[in-house]
Amino acid sequence: MVLYPDKTLVTCNVNSPFSNSLLPLQHLDHNTVSALNWIKETSDQQSLSPTTKTTQKHYCDYEHQTLSKREQAEEESLFAAIQWPNPPVGKIPFVRSTDPAHSNFVIVNSNVRFKVGDQLEVRVHMKDFQGKPKQYGGDYIQARIHSPLLKAGATGRVVDDQNGFYKVFFTLLWPGEVRVSMSLVHPSEGIQVLQRLREERPDRVYFKSLFRSGSTSETTVCNVCLPGDLPVCNFTDLYTGEPWFCYKPRKLSCASRINHAKGGYQKDLLTPSESLFFQTDVNIKVPILPSGPDSVTVELLGFTESANLDRSQGPAVFPLGYYYQDKWRPRTRWIRHFNKTADISECLQGKVVHFFGDSTIRQWFEYLTTFVPDLVEFNLGSPKNVGPFMSVDLKHNVLLKFRCHGPPIRFTTVFSSELHYIANELNGIVGGRNTVIAITIWSHFSTFPVEVYIRRLRNIRRSIILLLDRSPKTLVVIRTANVQELGPEVSLFNSDWYSLQLDTIMRKMFSGIAVFFVDAWEMSLAHYLPHNLHPQDVIIKNQIDAFLSFVCPSET
Numbered sequence: 350m351v352l353y354p355d356k357t358l359v360t361c362n363v364n365s366p367f368s369n370s371l372l373p374l375q376h377l378d379h380n381t382v383s384a385l386n387w388i389k390e391t392s393d394q395q396s397l398s399p400t401t402k403t404t405q406k407h408y409c410d411y412e413h414q415t416l417s418k419r420e421q422a423e424e425e426s427l428f429a430a431i432q433w434p435n436p437p438v439g440k441i442p443f444v445r446s447t448d449p450a451h452s453n454f455v456i457v458n459s460n461v462r463f464k465v466g467d468q469l470e471v472r473v474h475m476k477d478f479q480g481k482p483k484q485y486g487g488d489y490i491q492a493r494i495h496s497p498l499l500k501a502g503a504t505g506r507v508v509d510d511q512n513g514f515y516k517v518f519f520t521l522l523w524p525g526e527v528r529v530s531m532s533l534v535h536p537s538e539g540i541q542v543l544q545r546l547r548e549e550r551p552d553r554v555y556f557k558s559l560f561r562s563g564s565t566s567e568t569t570v571c572n573v574c575l576p577g578d579l580p581v582c583n584f585t586d587l588y589t590g591e592p593w594f595c596y597k598p599r600k601l602s603c604a605s606r607i608n609h610a611k612g613g614y615q616k617d618l619l620t621p622s623e624s625l626f627f628q629t630d631v632n633i634k635v636p637i638l639p640s641g642p643d644s645v646t647v648e649l650l651g652f653t654e655s656a657n658l659d660r661s662q663g664p665a666v667f668p669l670g671y672y673y674q675d676k677w678r679p680r681t682r683w684i685r686h687f688n689k690t691a692d693i694s695e696c697l698q699g700k701v702v703h704f705f706g707d708s709t710i711r712q713w714f715e716y717l718t719t720f721v722p723d724l725v726e727f728n729l730g731s732p733k734n735v736g737p738f739m740s741v742d743l744k745h746n747v748l749l750k751f752r753c754h755g756p757p758i759r760f761t762t763v764f765s766s767e768l769h770y771i772a773n774e775l776n777g778i779v780g781g782r783n784t785v786i787a788i789t790i791w792s793h794f795s796t797f798p799v800e801v802y803i804r805r806l807r808n809i810r811r812s813i814i815l816l817l818d819r820s821p822k823t824l825v826v827i828r829t830a831n832v833q834e835l836g837p838e839v840s841l842f843n844s845d846w847y848s849l850q851l852d853t854i855m856r857k858m859f860s861g862i863a864v865f866f867v868d869a870w871e872m873s874l875a876h877y878l879p880h881n882l883h884p885q886d887v888i889i890k891n892q893i894d895a896f897l898s899f900v901c902p903s904e905t
Contacts, residue, residue, distance in 0.1 A: 487537030780820025
């Protein structure tokens, strides 16, 4: 093991339980394919040597973290929070898996006269493809109530009885006819496959870096974990300890790295029997139909009662908000609706706003820059969709900045010099009453074991606490994850189930410190528009309203 002057480590890999297959060659350029061929040739040569072991290895730094007792206890608590019921041990044939077409839901006491604020209970009964009742739980269900004419919607809370039955609870928050909708996102048998992939195949999205010196260039594969016994460049961040590795080029030094990019997605991850659990219009986000009425009529409350309902308090409030006339109404605080550009300019006057994270928070930067005429994007010569980006309003003295988070990140090409970790960026911010910080980080971590994500959030949280300690008036806002459109392939990399797990961890790790949340999860799930990784403008507008309501709270 040798530490080079360029602060990279060339080392052989350590043991790991992960898959021993080399990376396939899809979505890679000629240079990367050449590099992978060299890797394969080297491995083949090693396997021919009688003195060399042929066992493949992975270098997975996160497996060897040293945690304090407090961190260990927190990690155990986080794992308990995301624990998911498993199907019975053993191979379950497809015909015995959950079939949404045979399943149904029933509204309990659908003939009762409901009032705004009442609880509505719905029972879901799952059956398999033979029409037989399921005897165990673990299915992932998404539930919402809605009134299309009112453009109103809210999410439901699902309770798994772990016997094939589920209870779903809704709070009735507006008067009129309210419909119930259920959908099976994944059957429990599919969730089991997703769990296996997360633990065994963290390399199913792979990355690459270009190394160049003079006229010589090489491209090698990079990731949090790398298979094989080949030398690697260790690009672990010296300040946060965030791990990142690339195979060492044959001719060039580790210091000659130019950029980072998404390499592609691995194929053939599933067995033929497992692939049956991931079929469009069969068992991925398929509606579950009612057995009986699918709606109830809700009567109006008095004004005072309705006002109190909208200002519910406590950690048990669910849902946290709802749509009415296409406007989001949080239940734990007041919200302002910034419909005029002048209102936004007035709110942001004299402020510096930092957006850190992935493309879902870049949407906030783009929305504000497009919507507010006085905000003009300053051309930094950055790659499209990658950044960093900056917009300036000289009239109102406003500065908006966007920077993507550090690897893993599946953007097209990011210059190595622009691979900044959020924690390090926060450590460089002075802060103060005119500093606003908005963070989201989740989508690009869905393919990795959750320890990788927990480490990243722990570093960010530490930097936030330090920032708020030195500048208590700094405003920090966390944007949560959101749901998206799913198909058989996307499910294996970015399933809503992965996002839900990460979102649960995010909320728990940032609770109890002085940050605010914009609940993008409920805001995307409760809306009538189709699910999308990048929600449409009407949803983004409501997210921005929620965000700016923290920056400039209502004086009422």
